Amino acid sequence: xxAYYLNLALRSLKRNKVLTALMVLAIALGIGASITMLTVLxxxxxxxxxxxxxxxxxxxxxxRPMNLAGASIAPPDNLTYIDAVNLYHLKAAPKRVLTSANWxxxxxxxxxxxxxxxxxxxxxxxxxxMFDVPFTYGSAWSQADDNDHxxxxxxxRDLNDKLFGGTNSVGKELVIATKVFxxxxxxxxxxxxxxxxxxxxxxxxxxxxxFIPFFTWLDLxxxxxxxxxxxxxxxxxxxxxxxxxADCTWAQFWVELDTSAQVSAYREALVHYSQQQKQLxxxxxxxxxxxxxxxxxxxxxxxIPVVVRMxxxxxxxxxxxxxxxxxxxxxxxxxxxxxxxxxRRALGAxxxxxxxxxxxxxxxxxxxxxxxxxxxxxxxxxxxxxxPVSFAASTHLDVTMLVAAIVxxxxxxxxxxxxxxxxxxxxxxxxxxKSL
Amino acid sequence: xxxxxxxxxxxxxxxSHKAAVTLLVLExxxxxxxxANLFFIVRGTMERAHTPTGIAESQIGVIQSIGVIGKxxxxxxxANLAALQAVPGVQSAxxxxxxxxxxxxxxxxxxxxxxxxxxxxxxxxxxxxxxxTLGLHIVAGHDFVDSHLPTIMQIFGAGKGHPTIPxxxxxxxxxxLYGDADPLGKMFYTGSLNLxxxxxxxxxxxxxxxxxxxxxxxxxxxxxxxxxxxxxYMIRVKDSARLPQVLRAAAAALQKASPGHVQAKMFTFxxxxxxxxxxxxxxxxxLVAIMLILLIVTALGVGGLASFWVQQRxxxxxxRRALGAxxxxxxxxxxxxxLLIVTAxxxxxxxxxxxxxxALMQHFELPRLPPDYLVTGxxxxxxxxxxxxxxxxxxxxxxxxxxxxxxx
Numbered sequence: 001x002x003a004y005y006l007n008l009a010l011r012s013l014k015r016n017k018v019l020t021a022l023m024v025l026a027i028a029l030g031i032g033a034s035i036t037m038l039t040v041l042x043x044x045x046x047x048x049x050x051x052x053x054x055x056x057x058x059x060x061x062x063x064r065p066m067n068l069a070g071a072s073i074a075p076p077d078n079l080t081y082i083d084a085v086n087l088y089h090l091k092a093a094p095k096r097v098l099t100s101a102n103w104x105x106x107x108x109x110x111x112x113x114x115x116x117x118x119x120x121x122x123x124x125x126x127x128x129x130m131f132d133v134p135f136t137y138g139s140a141w142s143q144a145d146d147n148d149h150x151x152x153x154x155x156x157r158d159l160n161d162k163l164f165g166g167t168n169s170v171g172k173e174l175v176i177a178t179k180v181f182x183x184x185x186x187x188x189x190x191x192x193x194x195x196x197x198x199x200x201x202x203x204x205x206x207x208x209x210x211f212i213p214f215f216t217w218l219d220l221x222x223x224x225x226x227x228x229x230x231x232x233x234x235x236x237x238x239x240x241x242x243x244x245x246a247d248c249t250w251a252q253f254w255v256e257l258d259t260s261a262q263v264s265a266y267r268e269a270l271v272h273y274s275q276q277q278k279q280l281x282x283x284x285x286x287x288x289x290x291x292x293x294x295x296x297x298x299x300x301x302x303x304i305p306v307v308v309r310m311x312x313x314x315x316x317x318x319x320x321x322x323x324x325x326x327x328x329x330x331x332x333x334x335x336x337x338x339x340x341x342x343x344r345r346a347l348g349a350x351x352x353x354x355x356x357x358x359x360x361x362x363x364x365x366x367x368x369x370x371x372x373x374x375x376x377x378x379x380x381x382x383x384x385x386x387x388p389v390s391f392a393a394s395t396h397l398d399v400t401m402l403v404a405a406i407v408x409x410x411x412x413x414x415x416x417x418x419x420x421x422x423x424x425x426x427x428x429x430x431x432x433x434k435s436l
Numbered sequence: 437x438x439x440x441x442x443x444x445x446x447x448x449x450x451x452s453h454k455a456a457v458t459l460l461v462l463e464x465x466x467x468x469x470x471x472a473n474l475f476f477i478v479r480g481t482m483e484r485a486h487t488p489t490g491i492a493e494s495q496i497g498v499i500q501s502i503g504v505i506g507k508x509x510x511x512x513x514x515a516n517l518a519a520l521q522a523v524p525g526v527q528s529a530x531x532x533x534x535x536x537x538x539x540x541x542x543x544x545x546x547x548x549x550x551x552x553x554x555x556x557x558x559x560x561x562x563x564x565x566x567x568x569t570l571g572l573h574i575v576a577g578h579d580f581v582d583s584h585l586p587t588i589m590q591i592f593g594a595g596k597g598h599p600t601i602p603x604x605x606x607x608x609x610x611x612x613l614y615g616d617a618d619p620l621g622k623m624f625y626t627g628s629l630n631l632x633x634x635x636x637x638x639x640x641x642x643x644x645x646x647x648x649x650x651x652x653x654x655x656x657x658x659x660x661x662x663x664x665x666x667x668x669y670m671i672r673v674k675d676s677a678r679l680p681q682v683l684r685a686a687a688a689a690l691q692k693a694s695p696g697h698v699q700a701k702m703f704t705f706x707x708x709x710x711x712x713x714x715x716x717x718x719x720x721x722x723l724v725a726i727m728l729i730l731l732i733v734t735a736l737g738v739g740g741l742a743s744f745w746v747q748q749r750x751x752x753x754x755x756r757r758a759l760g761a762x763x764x765x766x767x768x769x770x771x772x773x774x775l776l777i778v779t780a781x782x783x784x785x786x787x788x789x790x791x792x793x794x795a796l797m798q799h800f801e802l803p804r805l806p807p808d809y810l811v812t813g814x815x816x817x818x819x820x821x822x823x824x825x826x827x828x829x830x831x832x833x834x835x836x837x838x839x840x841x842x843x844x
Contacts, residue, residue: 314470325736333744
């Protein structure tokens with residue numbers, strides 16, 4: 001029966017090519033626009049580290065004073081220097097990473113090599129294994145290097161290409177903020193988006209050019225900013241030149257917890273730590289801790305740019321208009337077939353059969369619209385790629401979105417076809433046959 | 437009157453197509469609502485991208501020079517400025533940042549007690565020569581005189597002392613501070629400074645957000661000499677065509693004068709401005725593409741239904757023709773029918789547009805939609821509807837009266 005209806009649908013669609021083409025085009029344009037924006041949304045809201053996102057956690061504690069005007073209930077996103085160091089030494093998590101970012105003047109350790117401001121991530125050793133960073137040459141530094149404040153540096157592939165022409169630079173030396181650093185490793189391509197581990201520096205965009213041990217970085221003679229700093233109290237710029245002051249948060253901290261037992265134990269450890277700090281008089285609030293995993297953290301931080309959310313709504317507005325258009329054209333189309341439907345009804349076809357036949361016809365239009373909409377979505381994404389926005393590079397069409405486009409086209413057209421098909425099925429056989 | 441005579445039968449005929457007419461009206465209403473709001477957003481961005489900051493934009497170049505900390509080289513901002521000024525083609529140079537670059541506003545008070553924050557304004561702070569280098573237009577009072585300037589350390593280090601220093605204010609800020617009174621010689625206050633107005637400038641927009649507060653700015657200069665600062669150095673050239681070459685020469689001179697500094701960035705203000713608006717403009721282009729899609733789809737919908745109706749009514753048209761209706765009558769029939777439907781859609785669309793605008797205002801901080809955008813949207817849709825119906829209506833007018841005598 002399905003094959004027969006399909007055949008009828010194709011014949012009917014062929015009979016009025018203009019009307020059919022208009023419907024297909026309307027669906028295709030609607031699908032093109034909405035799939036373009038859905039893809040951008042899908043890519044931006046994607047999981048930056050699918051293999052590990054469930055075991056990476058972002059601890060927060062609340063060191064703020066009791067009656068801070070305008071303070072929210074949520075604890076600060078980042079840690080103060082003291083809490084960062086204390087939590088870093090808390091053994092309840094097997095792997096933990098302390099990180100921040102800025103830029104530093106750097107050059108090759110050769111006379112005449114020009115100084116350049118180079119984007120830097122300061123971090124502890126576990127960063128590379130926790131966040132699945134691949135190495136092309138050499139390796140990460142060790143925890144001993146962290147403890148010794150070793151002057152070692154890991155380069156990004158781009159910086160290694162720029163400074164050393166892409167060759168193995170392990171053992172070579174750089175002058176960073178007037179101190180000599182030895183290259184210990186060069187990473188491969190690695191730039192998970194959004195930059196979940198440090199959203200304060202912009203959630204999307206290029207990766208940092210070099211990585212240096214966190215405590216070594218703090219020792220450097222420098223004043224180039226210490227990441228997104230939030231201070232309270234009378235001196236809003238207290239931490240600008242001294243990141244170790246007590247009332248400024250700026251350090252990002254992540255832990256890896258492999259089992260749910262570890263997670264609850266760590267949460268308790270955070271509460272215990274807060275209580276301890278309160279007894280010491282450092283904290284004044286009741287323990288106010290959070291321990292979100294990577295996905296929940298991104299959710300909480302609303303990383304999707306406003307522009308993208310707005311354009312997605314607009315694209316769906318366009319899709320809705322396209323579908324209203326299709327409903328109108330389908331009504332017209334089925335109404336034109338009234339005579340034919342009358343004859344079928346008179347010859348014994350049930351309302352249900354007529355309804356199904358019309359719906360299948362609508363479905364065929366939907367499939368065609370979806371197939372033509374895909375290249376349009378591809379063009380749309382090409383347009384997005386040309387945009388000078390930080391998230392442009394991370395958008396691409398994948399299989400999920402291809403399937404979604406076709407499914408969306410068919411489902412939307414079937415829904416659009418419901419009412420016209422129902423109307424067509426109500427055609428009274430006698431009236432139509434008489435007028436023939 | 438003749439028009440009205442024609443309208444009545446059309447309305448009567450439309451009643452028998454309630455479903456299709458309703459859908460068409462709905463589609464036009466939605467198109468109108470989305471179109472008006474998109475056009476409003478795009479127009480706002482375009483206007484912002486073309487709003488001048490009030491400085492001599494085409495003549496200004498900026499070098500960001502960052503001091504390497506921990507290096508024992510004694511350099512001075514004053515000597516750097518002298519080196520920049522000596523570069524051929526440079527008209528003036530100053531230490532300071534141009535508008536749009538990390539623009540932030542500071543609270544401004546009308547009375548020295550500083551208790552009631554009256555408003556916030558953009559503060560352009562720099563060395564001697566700042567106002568000359570920015571090329572500000574002074575419309576009342578006079579420019580800074582170097583011998584009356586405080587040192588820049590007096591400004592930076594001002595805590596409890598509240599030194600009194602000269603300032604230039606924009607006309608807009610002067611009006612907000614003092615109303616219609618003459619602002620020259622009057623005082624205003626920031627958290628750490630007492631400022632005396634010595635001159636009024638026509639425009640200086642610290643940032644271009646599209647709000648009226650963009651033009652609320654004041655300028656202060658402080659003498660630099662032996663101190664060593666990192667930050668922005670600006671040059672203004674005599675001939676804007678030679679700006680790129682002169683800027684490169686200036687960067688080389690600055691590097692020579694302060695080898696311990698890193699030149700992190702170097703740009704002409706025009707390039708910076710283009711970059712600043714590029715992503716907003718790119719978004720606008722996407723929205724324009726979406727507007728075009730909407731117009732096409734709506735035209736297809738209107739044209740498609742009209743063409744269907746013409747086919748369906750071939751026999752009726754033939755009869756009317758046989759009974760003496762001219763081709764013009766038939767043509768006008770479909771045109772008026774379209775006009776009625778589109779007008780109904782526009783009326784409904786105006787309401788939907790306002791509702792949509794309210795939602796956008798709430799979620800995306802958009803301003804209120806001015807009514808003239810609805811008029812523009814209405815005109816666009818009327819024209820679109822008439823164009824879309826023209827083909828089918830022409831075809832209808834060519835239906836031969838003989839059709840009436842034949843079976844369909």
